[in-house]
Amino acid sequence: MTAPVRVAVPRKGRPLEAVLDRFAARADATAVADDVVSTLRYEKAVAKGEQSDDRGVYDRLAAYSEPSNSHRPDFTLLRDARAGKPRRIVFDSLTLDVDGTPVQLVGREEPFRALRTHEFALGFDSADLVLEEVVELRPEPLTSIADVNDRIDPVDTDVRVVSGLGDTVYHTLLATPSVQRDVAAPELDREFLAAYEGEICISPRYERLVEAVLGTDATDGVSFVYPDGGREEEAAIADTGVGVYLTVTGSTARDHGLDLGERLFPSETVLMENQCEADGEDVAAAKRALATEPTETAIPPQ
Known part of the structure; x- marks a missing residue:
């Protein structure tokens, strides 16, 4: 069996939901995407005290995760930053078929930085992080995501933006x-x-x-x-x-x-690639399937 293309994704929040929407459309995975979203929303409500659950966090984690079945979502625990640092259930991994290419979504706290350190060829993260970390400051304003790559010094990183997801x-x-x-x-x-x-x-x-x-x-x-x-x-x-x-x-x-x-x-949440790692037909096929059709936020070919 062909090894799946590993794609770094956020562990929770609006960016992850945007990514799951994209995979639901591309991989006929609406049910599993909805499952992940509803689980994480419920766990957020539990963490904030808006919901109560008699089960302990480990019991809930065991009920959600099926690590022996890669085609079902797997979740994990992180320490929350709030007072007392409670454990928070977040997304961990899921493997889907995207137009004939197996793709494994892998949760990361900072997908953009995971791409910068060459752990992944492809990943999704907020365009804000790219601006915060690697774009050059110039006298003229930066007005669109399509112009981001022109502001990235190739000495700083091999990561480039491919397209946006439209969760703007x-x-x-x-x-x-x-x-x-x-x-x-x-x-x-x-x-x-x-x-x-x-x-x-x-x-x-x-x-x-x-x-x-x-x-x-x-x-x-x-x-x-x-x-x-x-x-x-x-x-x-x-x-x-x-x-x-x-x-x-x-x-x-x-x-x-x-x-x-x-x-x-x-x-906006954007699809990114590490150009040094993005070789091979499987990676190219996954990128083609996941990239946005031409829109005002799409990035011109490099």
Whole structure:
């Protein structure tokens, strides 16, 4: 039997659900994908105290996992970062047939870094991590996922983005009406930022990403500040006057008196490859099957 193509995937959360949706469509695996998603959502609710279960965590793990059957999902335990560091059940592995090619999904805490260290040829992770770690900062802004590969120094990594999955939310420019009046810019967009000088409130883990997305010209004359620990980001941005934050509907931002401006950059799960490891017809076949059909987020061939 042909060895499966191993693909690194997130262990939990929205990015993993986007990956499972893609495999459900490509591998006729809707039932097993739904099984993984519902299990992890339930376990998240248990971990947060929103659900209770008389079974211990090891009993639940044994009930979910079938390691002797690679075509059923397998789960594992991780220490959660919350107080007390409770054990959390997360995704571990699953093997599926994708257009005749066996593909093994392997859960990793940081799939992008697993590709960077040559553990995998293919993997899925958030495009945000690529921006945070390897894209070059330039005077001009980075506006689309299709331009990410042009910003990656080949000396830094062999990993390149193949395409996005379309599970898009946006890093959005937010500001209070009073600051907009002070700047006197007609729109809340990058031109507004070029004229603005002062503080911009962002999540601390996104500083390099925001610099790449805005461009170093636009960030000249501004300083980044961060929400106090545990405080809602939209509330901190309202106090600062200007900020960049991930938005879906923007309703919470509006509740804090913020206007939604330009959608600066899509936050999306992406398929990536390590170009040094992506040899062989099986890997090429898996990549072709899993990549997005041509869309605005697809990456041109390298």
